[in-house]
Amino acid sequence: xxxxHGSQQLxxxxxxxxxxxxxxxELEAAQFKTLRLLLDHARETTxxxxxxxxxxxxxxxxxxxxxxxxxxxxxxxxxxxxxxESLFSxxxxxxxxxxxxxxxxxxxxxxxRFARNEVTMTFWRVFTLRDLVWHDEDTLPKIGAIxxxxxxxxxxxxxxxxxxxxxxxxxxxxTGPAVMLNVAASLDDQLDWIERERPQxxxxxxxxxxxxxxxxxxTGRTLPRIGRLRSVGEMLSPEARATIAxxxxxxxxxxxxxxxxxxxxxxxxxxxxxxxxxxxVKLEILDEQDNPCPPGTPGRVVITSLHNxxxxxxxxxxxxxxxxGEPCPCGRGxxxxxxxxxRSRNRLVxxxxxxxxxxxxxxxxxxAAEGVTVFRFRAIQHSLEMVEMQIxxxxxLDATEQERLAxxxxxxxxxxxxxxxxxxxxxxxxPNGKRETFVSMVHx
Amino acid sequence: MSEAARQTVAxxxxxxxMPHPALAELTFPTLTVxPVSRMLxxxxxxxxxxxxxxxxxxxxxNAQLAIVLAHAFETTxxxxxxxxxxGVRxxxxxxxxxxxxxxxxxxxxxxxxxxxxxxxxxxxxxxxxxxxxxxxxxxxxxDFGRDNLTSLMWLACSLREYLWHGRDFLGKIATxxxxxxxxxxxxxxxxxxxxxSSVASFFPTGPGVLLDVASSLDDQIGWLxxxxxxxxxxxxSNLVALAAHAKARGEPLPPIxxxxxxxxMLPADSRAILRETWGGKVTxxxxxxxxxxxxxxxxxxxxxxxxxxxxxxxxVDEAGQACEAGVPGRVLVTSLHNxxxxxxxxDIGDxxxxGPPCPCGRGxxxxxxxxxRRRNRxxxxxxxxxxxxxxxxxxxxxxxxxxxxFKCVQKSLAAVELQMICEPRPDAAQQAExxxxxxxxxxxxxxxxxxxxxxxxxxxxxxFETFVSEVS
Numbered sequence: 001x002x003x004x005h006g007s008q009q010l011x012x013x014x015x016x017x018x019x020x021x022x023x024x025x026e027l028e029a030a031q032f033k034t035l036r037l038l039l040d041h042a043r044e045t046t047x048x049x050x051x052x053x054x055x056x057x058x059x060x061x062x063x064x065x066x067x068x069x070x071x072x073x074x075x076x077x078x079x080x081x082x083x084x085e086s087l088f089s090x091x092x093x094x095x096x097x098x099x100x101x102x103x104x105x106x107x108x109x110x111x112x113r114f115a116r117n118e119v120t121m122t123f124w125r126v127f128t129l130r131d132l133v134w135h136d137e138d139t140l141p142k143i144g145a146i147x148x149x150x151x152x153x154x155x156x157x158x159x160x161x162x163x164x165x166x167x168x169x170x171x172x173x174x175t176g177p178a179v180m181l182n183v184a185a186s187l188d189d190q191l192d193w194i195e196r197e198r199p200q201x202x203x204x205x206x207x208x209x210x211x212x213x214x215x216x217x218x219t220g221r222t223l224p225r226i227g228r229l230r231s232v233g234e235m236l237s238p239e240a241r242a243t244i245a246x247x248x249x250x251x252x253x254x255x256x257x258x259x260x261x262x263x264x265x266x267x268x269x270x271x272x273x274x275x276x277x278x279x280x281v282k283l284e285i286l287d288e289q290d291n292p293c294p295p296g297t298p299g300r301v302v303i304t305s306l307h308n309x310x311x312x313x314x315x316x317x318x319x320x321x322x323x324x325g326e327p328c329p330c331g332r333g334x335x336x337x338x339x340x341x342x343r344s345r346n347r348l349v350x351x352x353x354x355x356x357x358x359x360x361x362x363x364x365x366x367x368a369a370e371g372v373t374v375f376r377f378r379a380i381q382h383s384l385e386m387v388e389m390q391i392x393x394x395x396x397l398d399a400t401e402q403e404r405l406a407x408x409x410x411x412x413x414x415x416x417x418x419x420x421x422x423x424x425x426x427x428x429x430x431p432n433g434k435r436e437t438f439v440s441m442v443h444x
Numbered sequence: 445m446s447e448a449a450r451q452t453v454a455x456x457x458x459x460x461x462m463p464h465p466a467l468a469e470l471t472f473p474t475l476t477v478x479p480v481s482r483m484l485x486x487x488x489x490x491x492x493x494x495x496x497x498x499x500x501x502x503x504x505x506n507a508q509l510a511i512v513l514a515h516a517f518e519t520t521x522x523x524x525x526x527x528x529x530x531g532v533r534x535x536x537x538x539x540x541x542x543x544x545x546x547x548x549x550x551x552x553x554x555x556x557x558x559x560x561x562x563x564x565x566x567x568x569x570x571x572x573x574x575x576x577x578x579x580x581x582x583x584x585x586x587d588f589g590r591d592n593l594t595s596l597m598w599l600a601c602s603l604r605e606y607l608w609h610g611r612d613f614l615g616k617i618a619t620x621x622x623x624x625x626x627x628x629x630x631x632x633x634x635x636x637x638x639x640x641s642s643v644a645s646f647f648p649t650g651p652g653v654l655l656d657v658a659s660s661l662d663d664q665i666g667w668l669x670x671x672x673x674x675x676x677x678x679x680x681s682n683l684v685a686l687a688a689h690a691k692a693r694g695e696p697l698p699p700i701x702x703x704x705x706x707x708x709m710l711p712a713d714s715r716a717i718l719r720e721t722w723g724g725k726v727t728x729x730x731x732x733x734x735x736x737x738x739x740x741x742x743x744x745x746x747x748x749x750x751x752x753x754x755x756x757x758x759x760v761d762e763a764g765q766a767c768e769a770g771v772p773g774r775v776l777v778t779s780l781h782n783x784x785x786x787x788x789x790x791d792i793g794d795x796x797x798x799g800p801p802c803p804c805g806r807g808x809x810x811x812x813x814x815x816x817r818r819r820n821r822x823x824x825x826x827x828x829x830x831x832x833x834x835x836x837x838x839x840x841x842x843x844x845x846x847x848x849x850f851k852c853v854q855k856s857l858a859a860v861e862l863q864m865i866c867e868p869r870p871d872a873a874q875q876a877e878x879x880x881x882x883x884x885x886x887x888x889x890x891x892x893x894x895x896x897x898x899x900x901x902x903x904x905x906x907x908f909e910t911f912v913s914e915v916s
Contacts, residue, residue, distance in 0.1 A: 005481070015462065015463070016473060019473060026459050030472040033471060096467075126473075331455075
């Protein structure tokens, strides 16, 4: 039934153009109307929530409001990781389209298995488009992206080329061409590729933009000027933003998303704030006791997807840290996030001195062995020869499993590092809230 | 255009106004299916294109105009002949200058063209063509083709007008207009569970109430007092008469949030009277049956914006030269979406004038005044005035007669004259029947005389009028 058709997308944009101006209370009331149905659905059809709610003695009222919502149990990421298939609805609405299972690539080091369907994909596209609408981006220029991709895909020197932007936009508007390169490419290869392709907009990780700028400076190469720089996937500090903008000579626009629920926050077109995409998710910032943090106080990011009836994600602790801000002077009622903490990466250093985006093969780690649930992991490069793999899992891996996984990690890193394993009970976040999936102790 | 200006429409939209959902659990935002999606997709586009600068609008219009002109030339005998005779060669690039070089088509030309105006290769994707006879409010019935595309654009422009003016779709809407006898007679009128299709097909709405405009003013006032609508839609002449009647009786009318007018010219003094009488906003629109919506009232000002996504409007003088802003002239309409019976530089018989660019920031051209479209009211011997219902649908269809044009002139409190351009002339029995229909419709036994002039001239405003009262 639902489809990514252009008219449906624009019909949704028509609404988003309006809802963004609603007050916080109006937005929340509309969220609660949907959430009430989602809670019913979760309790009635999803074993994990039936059990979770029962264990917490939670029974939601006929009408949800702010106070009653705070009684809905919060799920730690580990609980959802352990849930496995019981997180999937036994009766996903047929009208929402085919259910497809997905596993997060583990950019937070905590892989999770969840479900998507046509409705969740439709809403993913909606917010992709809103991002363009907000930032008044023309769809005809050539765009480029240097992002994570599996080994063998979009590799240097050529990357991949498409005559159109991705499907999210191309179903609705005529678009220009799109090019992509695997972020694991060497910095020189990346710069060569950018010079050849000359995209008018470039999307990448902040750490990669910075590394390219620094590399160009160090080696005396001229950094190509690019008018629009889209930062994704990692925290973008104000300092990094300023450095990137200056080095590349363009405007930096950031966004905050997650694989499980899509767009969480987009950058305000008029101010530096992030606006929560309240029509996509209910996003809360909670302290360690699950109480809401006031603006200015950092806390855990807890999200609820409004449209995922295939594997409901209700009050899920995302593993990120952020803090709310005061209402934005732009007048939008969408809640404001002032700072997003967490999620950043060091670069891998090779014995020849080159640095690379660390591709460690998260999917292989997440599926390390039959019957093992991986909750969290982190790779630490201790030297130019050795990488330690820390894995928090339901059990330790045996020698054969370790050997198999080590081989996969070596292939992904692109160098035969010696891989050691450790299986700690947990990997705590760093004091600044950052959760790094790759740490390098080697200084270039 | 600044982002702030673009936001004005979106901010005005009431929170209750979310479209019909496809699924009960997906209402925020609402996941829609056709035809709702397509309609809102059009609105989304309108909400961007209306802020384009005039040059960009013209560029997009010209691209569509080129397609329409090629279609008219290649598939419509009337235009092929017209353009060939005028020695028109289609250039590689169509622009406003080229449009101005094309011959003007008058109503009489189209009447004479008959089926030659119909495209011989109507695009199948535009749906089946139906022919609508314009009601003859200008006295010259003409057949025009409509299809799914023209209907879609009609609905889209209508909905746009509702969105511009930020109406609360859940309120009650009252309409007093021409209806068939028995359809919505006083004292109770008729009720509908929803508003008209241009809103109710896409959004949940409140109820509608209807009353025949032929109801007495007392009946209308009583009905409005009972219904207490949030908005009232009617003909300017009827609303002004209501206001005058209430004032004469010293009984103030209950306030109504918005008074909306259609179908006739709304002069500035009438607008002021309506505003004063009901204390609310007064909104007019400019439409014609042949091409649908021509211009909508600016949400922030009293003048109109041309619906440039639907039509190209030109205003020209008697010599066919473009009039500058502030200079009244004849209104020429070019429809951008009628592929069934293309309308190109069609003189709709109205007089209007452009205005300077609007301070609201929209790039849509401004029409400052529409001078045409005023119907007089019939004056009865007891001094009451009424909307002149003529029964023209009946007498135009008299078997054996081909009525090209007519006009009814009230000569005195006791007599009316019916002017007809008609082949053949009606015989005595037909005249008696037409007189019977006319007096029954007017609601008073006027003496009816007939005349058969060679031409019926437009009124002082440049508009052909079907009813003119010489009794003031």
